[in-house]
Amino acid sequence: DSGVTQTPKHLITATGQRVTLRCSPRSGDLSVYWYQQSLDQGLQFLIQYYNGEERAKGNILERFSAQQFPDLHSELNLSSLELGDSALYFCASSAGAAVDYEQYFGPGTRLTVT
Amino acid sequence: DQQVKQNSPSLSVQEGRISILNCDYTNSMFDYFLWYKKYPAEGPTFLISISSIKDKNEDGRFTVFLNKSAKHLSLHIVPSQPGDSAVYFCAASGRYSGGGADGLTFGKGTHLIIQP
Numbered sequence: 001d002s003g004v005t006q007t008p009k010h011l012i013t014a015t016g017q018r019v020t021l022r023c024s025p026r027s028g029d030l031s032v033y034w035y036q037q038s039l040d041q042g043l044q045f046l047i048q049y050y051n052g053e054e055r056a057k058g059n060i061l062e063r064f065s066a067q068q069f070p071d072l073h074s075e076l077n078l079s080s081l082e083l084g085d086s087a088l089y090f091c092a093s094s095a096g097a098a099v100d101y102e103q104y105f106g107p108g109t110r111l112t113v114t
Numbered sequence: 115d116q117q118v119k120q121n122s123p124s125l126s127v128q129e130g131r132i133s134i135l136n137c138d139y140t141n142s143m144f145d146y147f148l149w150y151k152k153y154p155a156e157g158p159t160f161l162i163s164i165s166s167i168k169d170k171n172e173d174g175r176f177t178v179f180l181n182k183s184a185k186h187l188s189l190h191i192v193p194s195q196p197g198d199s200a201v202y203f204c205a206a207s208g209r210y211s212g213g214g215a216d217g218l219t220f221g222k223g224t225h226l227i228i229q230p
Contacts (some may be wrong), residue, residue, distance in 0.1 A: 047217075101220060107156055
């Protein structure tokens with residue numbers, strides 16, 4: 001158990017809908033990262049928050065947004081969903097902002113768009 | 115365009131022998147490299163890392179080798195054990211060069227199967 005929790009575990013929704021994925025980092029960790037793992041692309045970095053502020057952005061679509069709240073939990077919002085958004089979404093947390101702090105991954109949320 | 119490539123989707127090794135997993139990268143700004151291990155229904159877990167100022171890093175049964183001129187790294191597991199059966203991801207970042215975001219760029223993974 002990494003100490004990172006993600007809810008829900010599974011989500012099935014229709015195209016055009018909007019969903020919110022939630023992540024609670026390990027106790028004491030200030031950084032939260034979001035990754036998308038799809039069958040053809042592997043694990044892709046989406047976005048990082050550090051202590052409530054956006055720190056780095058990867059391949060995140062404009063239809064996706066994220067935030068980190070004062071209690072350090074984070075939410076990833078996915079809107080106008082398309083079939084291609086079906087994937088496993090991982091959250092990871094680390095103690096510091098830089099990438100050489102070990103990232104601890106949650107078990108993921110599996111999103112299926114029908 | 116894949117910047118981190120793991121060209122072997124799967125690898126089968128006999129228990130007790132050496133497992134060698136390979137990874138190639140194209141972005142010359144990458145200067146920090148990691149290996150993660152993933153079991154089904156779990157998130158990836160960190161295994162070992164190496165920065166570009168080194169060419170080798172060892173941790174118990176796991177050794178990572180970095181060849182900067184070839185833009186190639188490999189993970190050696192000696193001796194291989196049944197519990198090592200998992201998917202292994204290579205990841206990279208431009209941590210020190212500042213050329214990349216502070217997220218990691220992952221390869222697609224290699225499924226290692228340890229045969230008894």
